[in-house]
Amino acid sequence: MPLLIRDYTWEETEKMMFITVPLKGVRANKVDLLSSEEFIKVSFPPYLFECLLYAPVDDQTSTAQIGNGAVVFKLKKQEPGMWYQLSKDEIVDKQLIKQKKEEAILKNQERAEQERKDKAEKKRASEKYTVNEMMKIEDDERERINNIKEYERKKATEELERWKEEQREMAEEEKQKILEEKMAEEARKREEERKQKKKKGKNIFEESAEGVPRREVGKIEVKFTKRVFPTAARESQTPQEEEWLQKQADARKALEVEDSDLTEEEKNPLFMRDKANEFFKAGNYQAAVNAYTTALRYSPKMPALYSNRAACHLKLRNFFKTIEDCSKAIDLLHPPVPQNAASRLKALVRKGTAFCQLELYVEGLQDYECALKIDPNNDQLKADAEKIRQIIQSSTGS
Template sequence: MPLAVKDFTWEETEKMVFITVPLKGVKANKVDILSSEEYIKVNYPPYFFETFLFAPVDDTVSSAQIGNGAVVFQLLKNEPTLWGQLHAVNTGDKDFMRKKRDEAIQRNQERAESERKEKAEKKRESEKYTLNEMMRLEEQERGRINDVKEEEKKKAMDELERWKEEQRQAAEKERQRILEEEMAKEAARREELKKQKKRKGKNIFEESSGGNPTREVGKIEVKFTPRVFPTPVRESQTPLEEEWLRKQAEAQKIIEVEDADLTEEEKNPIFMRDKGNAFFKSGNYQAAINAFTHAIRYSPKMPSLYSNRAACHLKIRNFFKAIEDCSKAMDLLHPPVPQNADSRCKALVRRGTAFCELELYVEGLQDYEAALKINPNNEQLKQDADKMRSIIQSSKG
């Protein structure tokens, strides 16, 4: 049975009430306190203290401190006045006492529930604020990354535009040079025709009138040089064919590079090209690139070396290098003649593929359409070109 504590002390002022309850050696963590506006209970087995206050107090600002072997209550009165006694007048009434206990318990439960809800609401607000802050920071980071991507894309596009302008200027210079050569050849041909007309205008019988004998009949043998291009004369493009043959001859010339560590085979660009092709077939694309680069060192005007190296760059997704190599191959494959049609078609398709991988579908479509002009019966090229047109149309839409 609990033992009621009788040796408590209390003091009062007009505004405050101070109650000191001794703990009698009981540890502070075993003390249970229940308080309300009109009721105070301290339970620390086997001891028990309770009091029904003479008048209500403000329980929200009152306090209870445990320390130095006692519990000290500091209670703020609702109405400033001197009570004269601590206990309520009806302390002996059991119904009154039971009612006040129940009210105190209910009030504490309501207060605990209110505090729990308030704490949960604060926790939700804190989590909501934290989540919003995280989302804001993530949005800032996404914006920063997008800005970096756009800047890199802009730089790449500017670089590509500069490169295309350089290629256009180079092509224009080459076209002007070819045009000047054609004009010079045409002028020379006309001059030769004039000379032939003058020679034909002379009377071959004028000399015989001076008493000289008539020339004897003879036979002239005419031998024709076999043509490399089996093109009919009416369709012949002699200047372009001659220029292509000259470029082929230049491509076969091997640059002498002094390197004692290389064998004679390693100094042969044809051997290194075949070796690069073997590496490509086996899937060793970096070794193939090294082989083609080594071959270009000895034969920088062989277009197949650049075109094959571009295919390797496509495999390892070096798209800008693939575009550069294909463009170099196209320069070396000029002028366009039937003998280099297949090589030009391959270079155009590879460059168009690199453009598409960079999402530059308009440039890629231009190369594919140029390849289709060379090989109009290639169904795969037609299908790929149609796909690009669909992508371009959808992006415009």
């Protein structure tokens, strides 16, 4: 049987009741407390303290502290006033104590259940707030990336328009130069014809008789620009000539990419492609990028060069450049036919991987799904696409 504690002490004020129960040398971690508005219990085997209070107290604001070899209860009275005694009667009915004990246990269970529900509700609210904040951060990041894309697009458009304007000006200057040369050539021919005619009729200016001086001949100098075409201006066909001149100007523009420091082999795009492949296998990805770029200067319509350069950018973590090169390769691989299916598959996977590295999982999943349409039996592609779906679902709280 438990040993009842008799050497407890208590004090009171108008509003508070203080009860001190000694622990008899028992460790604090073995103490079990139970309290309600009318009943308190302290159990630390083999000792037991039970008390049916004289009047009800506020169980929510009351406290119990364990330490320094005792349990100290600080009980706030529901109604201020002096009790002058701790319990209702000196001799307490055991049946009443049992009833109050059961009520206290039930109330503590209800309180614990309510605290658990409040804690769970608070946790759900915190998780919801966290998810909303993460979605907001992702939206802000997506908007930032879209703004960067829009800025780059506008910048590229402006540079393209500026380049077109420069090309138009250069073409106009070239056309004017050729026209001047045509005029000069026509003037030169007219001058030669005039000299020939003058040579044939020269005897009219020679002396006709002895002592009669020769007639003075005047000379007029005329300068003309050189004419490109051998035909006279009156016999030329202007539309065909201008078309030919435009082609010549375009050819001269193409020659602007010539680099005198490059050898003939380095001007061969296939040679540079093979060199770039060797750099890539050796792990020198920046050198491979430079070699692919040189090859593209001489063959800008080869989709494999863009796709391979995208693989190098992916290794170098240049994800935006990877997406740009993959997009160019896919554009050049149209129309989609079985012969270019493998190339389109590589470009789509690299582009999707770059999007996922930028945490743009929705865009990356779209590219992987397009790749699966090309090769629906590819188990690795299926597994990667499923991982991306799981990331998207977890980030949206589904």
